[in-house]
Amino acid sequence: MSEAQHPSLVVDGLTTAFRVEGRWYDAIRDVSFSVAKNETLALVGESGCGKSITALSIMGLVPKANGRITAGRVLLDGRDLVPLDETEMEKIRGNAISMIFQEPMTSLNPVLPIGFQVAEALRYHTALAGEAARARALALLEHVKIPSAARRFDDYPHQFSGGMRQRVMIAIALACSPQIILADEPTTALDVTIQAQVLALLAELKSETGMAMIFITHNLGVVASIADRVAVMYAGDLIEIAPVEELFEHPMHPYTEALLSSIPRVDRDAGDLKPIAGQVPPITAMPSGCRYADRCPLRVPRCTKMPPLVALAVDPKHRVRCWVRAAEESANA
Amino acid sequence: MLIYIVKRLLVAVPTLLAVLTVVFFFVRIAPGDPTFIILGDQASQQAIAAVHHELGLDRPMLVQYLDFMSTVLQGDLGNSLVTHRPIWNEVANVLPYTIELTLSALFIGVVLGLPLGIAAARHRNETLDYAARIFSLLGLSFPAFVSAIMLLLAFAIELHWFPVISEARTGDPLSRVSALVLPAVNLGLIMVAYVMRVARSSMLGVLGEDYIRTARSKGVPARVVIWRHALGNALIPVVTVVGLYLGVLIGNSVLTEIVFNRPGLGKLIVNSLNQRDYTMLEGLMVIYAFIIVIVNLLTDLTYGLVDPRVRQR
Known part of the structure; x- marks a missing residue:
C-alpha cells in the first residue's frame, strides 16, 4: 500500500488553465502524485481548490471551450494520456479509468433506462453485446446491491433514490473492471446514513478488485475512514501529501494545520474552533509564489517564489510545499 | 402509457366543448344578420321573420345553443348559406x-x-x-x-x-x-x-x-x-x-x-x-x-x- 509498489497512475507536473474574460489562468499548477494498485489516495481541500479539475484533467474531460492542459503528464501504466486525441481517450475512459460524480441526481440520463446506461459502458469496451451485455449489467447492479435489480433493470433514474442512483453510478464505473477509479465527492450529496453505506460499498469493491482509487472530498472524517494516503490541495496547488495517520498526526504545511484545527469536535467548545483568517484569492489575482502566503502566519520574503514539493528527511513518504517548514525540518534532521 | 393517453383524451373533451361554446356565442355577438345575405337588404319584415323562423333564430338563445351543440356533436355542421351544400362536403x-x-x-x-x-x-x-x-x-x-x-x-x-x-x-x-x-x-x-x-x-x-x-x-x-x-x-x-x-x-x-x-x-x-x-x-x-x-x-x-x-x- 505504498508508492514503493508499481504505481498504477502517475500525475506529473499537471497544469490546467482556464480562460476568464479572454485571459488564461492556471486553475491547477504543477500537480504531481501517484497512486498504486489497491491504494486509496484522498484528494482534499475546500471548494474551488482544483480537486475536481485535477480529476477531469486526468479523464481528459476538461471543457475544451475554455479550458486546456498546458503542461504535465498523466501516465497510466507508463503511457502518457495528455497528448491522446478524443478517439483514443474514448477507449480508455470507462475502461481503464472511470469516474463517479458528486451529483447522483443529475449524473444519470433521465430519458434512458438505468440498465441500458450500465450496459452501455460494456458495449464500447468489451465484446459483450445484446443479451450477454444485459446479463452482465444485471450482475453489476446486483453486485452494488440494488434491491430486485432484475425487476428494476428497465426503470428510469427518476424512479430511484439518491443513494440508489449513486449505486448505479458505481456499477457503471466498475463495469469494465478499471485499474483506477476517480470518485469525485461521491457521498457529499447523500444523507449521512446513505453516505456510510456507499462508503462501505466502495471499500468492499475496492478490496475485491484491487483497483486504485482517487477519492476526492472536503470531508476530513471520510478521509480518515477510507484513505491510505492524503494529498491536500489549496488554490490549485498540491501543498502536502502523506500517509493518512502521518498527515493527521504531523501536519507540516500551515494550511493543513489550520484545516485540521478547523474541524468541529464534540469534545471541545465551539469557541476553540479556529477559522482560517482571510479568503482564497480569486483565480484572476493569484500570487505567482505560494498561494497561501497572504493568510499564512509563517510568511517570509521568500514566499513570493513558488516553493517546491519537498520530501521530508525523516519520512520520504511525507512531502510538503512550504519554504519555512521544509527548511525547519531539514535543519532538525 | 395507456392510462396517460386516456387521461389526455378525457382532458380534450371539456376543451372541445368550451371551444364550441365560444364559437357559438362569438358568431351570435358578431355584427350582421345572415338574413340580409339570403334576402338582400330590401327585404320585408315578414320575409325576414320567415327566414329567422326557418333558421331557428327566433327561438330563445339557450335553445339555439343546445340545438347547435347537439347537431355539432352528432357530426352535422349544417349547410352553406351560399352554396346550400353540406359544410362537411365542402x-x-x-x-x-x-x-x-x-x-x-x-x-x-x-x-x-x-x-x-x-x-x-x-x-x-x-x-x-x-x-x-x-x-x-x-x-x-x-x-x-x-x-x-x-x-x-x-x-x-x-x-x-x-x-x-x-x-x-x-x-x-x-x-x-x-x-x-x-x-x-x-x-x-x-x-x-x-x-x-x-x-x-x-x-x-x-x-x-x-x-x-x-x-x-x-x-x-x-x-x-x-x-x-x-x-x-x-x-x-x-x-x-x-x-x-x-x-x-x-x-x-x-x-x-x-x-x-x-x-x-x-x-x-x-x-x-x-x-x-x-x-x-x-x-x-x-x-x-x-x-x-x-x-x-x-x-x-x-x-x-x-x-x-x-x-x-
Missing part, C-alpha cells in the same frame, strides 16, 4: 390539400431544422453557427406571402422549374407533387427557422448537463453522446415548439394557398368571408378548433414518448 373536398401542405412543411422543418440546430450547438460561435443563426433570423422575419412571391419569381417565372399556378386538383401524382413543392418549401423554411433555433438552444443547455459528462466518462463515442444521450433530452422543447407552431402553420397556409392559388381550408375561409357565408365560417371555426385540439393532444402524447417522467403522471 371541407372534405379541400382538406387533403391543406393536410398535404402542412405535413410536408412540417417534414421539411424537422428534417432540416433539427440537424442544423444540433450542428450549430456543437459548433457554437463558429462560422456554421453564425450562418445558421442568420438564416433562422431571416426565416423568422419574412412574412409568408413575401417569401412565397419571391419563390414564385425565382423558381416558377424565371427558372420554370415549377408551375406558377398550382394545378393541385389533378389525378397525376407527379404534377400534384410538383405543384406542392414551392408552397411546402415556403412554409417549411419558416418551420426550419423555428425548429433550428429551439433545437440549438435546447441542445446547448443539454450538452452542459452532468449526464452528458457521465456518458463521456464511460467512453461513449461523441456521435452517440449527441444523438442518443443529448438529443433524447433536447427534443422535449422542440416538440413543444413544433406543436405550437403547427397552429401558426395553419394560419400561414391561408396566405400561402392564396399566393399559390391552391385549394385548401385557407382558401375556403377567405371565400366564405368574402361571401359572408356565416354558417360556413361557423363550421370552419369548429373544424380549426378541432384541429388545434388534436394537434395539442398529439403534442402531449409525443411528450410521453420522449420523456419517461411524463408517462408516469
Whole structure:
C-alpha cells in the first residue's frame, strides 16, 4: 500500500488553465502524485481548490471551450494520456479509468433506462453485446446491491433514490473492471446514513478488485475512514501529501494545520474552533509564489517564489510545499 | 402509457366543448344578420321573420345553443348559406390539400431544422453557427406571402422549374407533387427557422448537463453522446415548439394557398368571408378548433414518448 509498489497512475507536473474574460489562468499548477494498485489516495481541500479539475484533467474531460492542459503528464501504466486525441481517450475512459460524480441526481440520463446506461459502458469496451451485455449489467447492479435489480433493470433514474442512483453510478464505473477509479465527492450529496453505506460499498469493491482509487472530498472524517494516503490541495496547488495517520498526526504545511484545527469536535467548545483568517484569492489575482502566503502566519520574503514539493528527511513518504517548514525540518534532521 | 393517453383524451373533451361554446356565442355577438345575405337588404319584415323562423333564430338563445351543440356533436355542421351544400362536403373536398401542405412543411422543418440546430450547438460561435443563426433570423422575419412571391419569381417565372399556378386538383401524382413543392418549401423554411433555433438552444443547455459528462466518462463515442444521450433530452422543447407552431402553420397556409392559388381550408375561409357565408365560417371555426385540439393532444402524447417522467403522471 505504498508508492514503493508499481504505481498504477502517475500525475506529473499537471497544469490546467482556464480562460476568464479572454485571459488564461492556471486553475491547477504543477500537480504531481501517484497512486498504486489497491491504494486509496484522498484528494482534499475546500471548494474551488482544483480537486475536481485535477480529476477531469486526468479523464481528459476538461471543457475544451475554455479550458486546456498546458503542461504535465498523466501516465497510466507508463503511457502518457495528455497528448491522446478524443478517439483514443474514448477507449480508455470507462475502461481503464472511470469516474463517479458528486451529483447522483443529475449524473444519470433521465430519458434512458438505468440498465441500458450500465450496459452501455460494456458495449464500447468489451465484446459483450445484446443479451450477454444485459446479463452482465444485471450482475453489476446486483453486485452494488440494488434491491430486485432484475425487476428494476428497465426503470428510469427518476424512479430511484439518491443513494440508489449513486449505486448505479458505481456499477457503471466498475463495469469494465478499471485499474483506477476517480470518485469525485461521491457521498457529499447523500444523507449521512446513505453516505456510510456507499462508503462501505466502495471499500468492499475496492478490496475485491484491487483497483486504485482517487477519492476526492472536503470531508476530513471520510478521509480518515477510507484513505491510505492524503494529498491536500489549496488554490490549485498540491501543498502536502502523506500517509493518512502521518498527515493527521504531523501536519507540516500551515494550511493543513489550520484545516485540521478547523474541524468541529464534540469534545471541545465551539469557541476553540479556529477559522482560517482571510479568503482564497480569486483565480484572476493569484500570487505567482505560494498561494497561501497572504493568510499564512509563517510568511517570509521568500514566499513570493513558488516553493517546491519537498520530501521530508525523516519520512520520504511525507512531502510538503512550504519554504519555512521544509527548511525547519531539514535543519532538525 | 395507456392510462396517460386516456387521461389526455378525457382532458380534450371539456376543451372541445368550451371551444364550441365560444364559437357559438362569438358568431351570435358578431355584427350582421345572415338574413340580409339570403334576402338582400330590401327585404320585408315578414320575409325576414320567415327566414329567422326557418333558421331557428327566433327561438330563445339557450335553445339555439343546445340545438347547435347537439347537431355539432352528432357530426352535422349544417349547410352553406351560399352554396346550400353540406359544410362537411365542402371541407372534405379541400382538406387533403391543406393536410398535404402542412405535413410536408412540417417534414421539411424537422428534417432540416433539427440537424442544423444540433450542428450549430456543437459548433457554437463558429462560422456554421453564425450562418445558421442568420438564416433562422431571416426565416423568422419574412412574412409568408413575401417569401412565397419571391419563390414564385425565382423558381416558377424565371427558372420554370415549377408551375406558377398550382394545378393541385389533378389525378397525376407527379404534377400534384410538383405543384406542392414551392408552397411546402415556403412554409417549411419558416418551420426550419423555428425548429433550428429551439433545437440549438435546447441542445446547448443539454450538452452542459452532468449526464452528458457521465456518458463521456464511460467512453461513449461523441456521435452517440449527441444523438442518443443529448438529443433524447433536447427534443422535449422542440416538440413543444413544433406543436405550437403547427397552429401558426395553419394560419400561414391561408396566405400561402392564396399566393399559390391552391385549394385548401385557407382558401375556403377567405371565400366564405368574402361571401359572408356565416354558417360556413361557423363550421370552419369548429373544424380549426378541432384541429388545434388534436394537434395539442398529439403534442402531449409525443411528450410521453420522449420523456419517461411524463408517462408516469
